[in-house]
Amino acid sequence: MKLLASLTSPYARKIRVVLMEKRIEVDLIEENIWSAETKVTLHNPLTKIPVLILDDGTSLYDSRVIAEFLDGITPVTRLIPEGGRERAMVKRLEALGDGIADAGIAIFLERKRDAAQQGEDWIARQMGKLERGIAAVARELGDRKFCQGENMNLGDISVACAILWLEFRMPEVKWRDSYPNLKAWIERLEARASFIETKPPGA
Ligand SMILES: N[C@@H](CCC(=O)N[C@@H](CS)C(=O)NCC(=O)O)C(=O)O
Known part of the structure; x- marks a missing residue:
């Protein structure tokens, strides 16, 4: 493949x-x-x-x-539960992570346009989505090890990739300072070989 x-x-x-x-x-x-x-x-x-x-x-x-x-x-490290509500919650978290990335990228691209053409309302709308999205993840995580309990799943991966991208491209969004539980959680993920090996060059 x-x-x-x-x-x-x-x-x-x-x-x-x-x-x-x-x-x-x-x-x-x-x-x-x-x-x-x-x-x-x-x-x-x-x-x-x-x-x-x-x-x-x-x-x-x-x-x-x-x-x-x-x-x-392969059954190695199942990242999505088989079915039911548990599966829907993982897929919801994945969608939230992707949605945070969508909003961040929309802002990143808008800011590349000539200053006179940039839509401040549009940027504020996207910023609201990503800030509310990050707050929702922090609430869902609470004081747990991973977002939905003891094991990392696709939802954790999706959100982590989104907010690490934000940190790389939009460092002014200081989610580590705002949410100490997200900071502790991301440090657990960043220690994994899968996150170390996939770090963007220059990040
Ligand atoms: N929902 C898509 C989003 C993919 C996406 O937007 N990728 C960006 C790169 S970060 C892209 O290819 N953008 C090109 C474009 O929008 O024309 C997914 O999850 O794969």
């Missing part, structure tokens, strides 16, 4: 962490989705990474679909 990814994308990092936690090997192919030469469109009409290309050429996207597929390939 091949993974089309960049080394900075929070969604691609989520998949790279999942691959390492589940000890699944793939060929990592770095893609710049903003380049006119990108091959991503051949595999994903939305021109977004990550994309997982299976051995028969079938491509899977987006990161939620890929994560679910990978979790089902």
Whole structure:
């Protein structure tokens, strides 16, 4: 299998962490989705990474679909519960993590436009989403080891990749200072090989 990814994308990092936690090997192919030469469109009409290309050429996207597929390939370190409410809560947390990343990236891209064209209301709207999202994660975590108890799951990975991306690209959002429980939790995750190996260059 091949993974089309960049080394900075929070969604691609989520998949790279999942691959390492589940000890699944793939060929990592770095893609710049903003380049006119990108091959991503051949595999994903939305021109977004990550994309997982299976051995028969079938491509899977987006990161939620890929994560679910990978979790089902091997029982090693199950990251999504089989069913019921427990499963829905993990998927909800994954969606929250992805949503925090979506809001952060929307702000990051908006700020790249000429100052006169930037929509301050739009930025404030996205900032509200990410701040409320982070607060919701901190509430859900409480004083537990991981967001939903004793074991790390896909929800923890998704949120961690999102807020570490924020720290890298928007260091003014000081979530470690605001939420000591998130700081303690992220330090547990950052000590894992899967997070050490997937740290974006320069982060
Ligand atoms: N919901 C998608 C989001 C993927 C995404 O937006 N990836 C970014 C890179 S961080 C991208 O490819 N953006 C290109 C674009 O929006 O045109 C997922 O979870 O895979």
